[in-house]
Amino acid sequence: DTGVSQDPRHKITKRGQNVTFRCDPISEHNRLYWYRQTLGQGPEFLTYFQNEAQLEKSRLLSDRFSAERPKGSFSTLEIQRTEQGDSAMYLCASSRRLAVNYNEQFFGPGTRLTVL
Amino acid sequence: AQSVTQLDSHVSVSEGTPVLLRCNYSSSYSPSLFWYVQHPNKGLQLLLKYTSAATLVKGINGFEAEFKKSETSFHLTKPSAHMSDAAEYFCVVSPGTDKLIFGTGTRLQVFP
Numbered sequence: 754d755t756g757v758s759q760d761p762r763h764k765i766t767k768r769g770q771n772v773t774f775r776c777d778p779i780s781e782h783n784r785l786y787w788y789r790q791t792l793g794q795g796p797e798f799l800t801y802f803q804n805e806a807q808l809e810k811s812r813l814l815s816d817r818f819s820a821e822r823p824k825g826s827f828s829t830l831e832i833q834r835t836e837q838g839d840s841a842m843y844l845c846a847s848s849r850r851l852a853v854n855y856n857e858q859f860f861g862p863g864t865r866l867t868v869l
Numbered sequence: 870a871q872s873v874t875q876l877d878s879h880v881s882v883s884e885g886t887p888v889l890l891r892c893n894y895s896s897s898y899s900p901s902l903f904w905y906v907q908h909p910n911k912g913l914q915l916l917l918k919y920t921s922a923a924t925l926v927k928g929i930n931g932f933e934a935e936f937k938k939s940e941t942s943f944h945l946t947k948p949s950a951h952m953s954d955a956a957e958y959f960c961v962v963s964p965g966t967d968k969l970i971f972g973t974g975t976r977l978q979v980f981p
Contacts, residue, residue: 756912757912784967786968786969788969793973793974794973794974795959795961795971795972795973795974796913796959796969796971797971798968798969798970801967801968808967809967809968811968844912844913846913857915857918858915858969860905860912860913860914861912862910862911862912863912
């Protein structure tokens with residue numbers, strides 16, 4: 754069973770540069786989530802997709818952030834004009850939507866972004 | 870709005886002694902509650918979940934949690950700590966079938 758994978762695992766960039774992260778969910782999962790975790794805090798929800806449709810975006814997701822899931826499989830998260838405050842761990846999770854009130858989310862190892 | 874409060878940022882125990890990690894929740898209706906664990910350099914892993922079935926929930930690695938509506942609590946316990954339990958633990962609430970809302974975490978240290 755292949756879990757959720759994320760690439761790259763680490764990214765160091767200079768302020769003002771654009772970065773893109775990729776997430777590959779578990780193959781049969783139709784829901785995909787992005788979270789951000791800063792040091793000493795719990796993960797915070799950013800956005801999620803059901804298949805290729807982006808169903809919800811957090812207010813944390815400024816207009817510099819954009820996420821896509823073009824074919825309902827992998828997803829990308831792009832940050833334009835990075836700022837030092839964007840430094841964080843970006844986590845991806847996936848789930849298979851069921852007809853009950855909870856679907857377990859499986860998390861990837863995360864991409865750690867450092868903005869210099 | 871739903872939220873969770875983890876009452877302790879750090880908990881230290883000796884190996885073989887009981888573990889108690891405290892969590893209170895706020896919800897306008899019956900919530901779904903979870904505990905996740907995060908080991909260094911590893912992904913978040915689900916320990917256990919409460920979804921309005923039995924109030925005492927058993928999870929992996931000997932952990933369990935009890936949902937107490939009257940106290941709005943969902944504390945995580947384990948009878949005997951093991952060195953491998955040292956990690957960050959997150960109490961989580963879900964408003965539905967979409968996003969998870971995490972607490973700020975409790976770092977568990979286990980001393981030999």
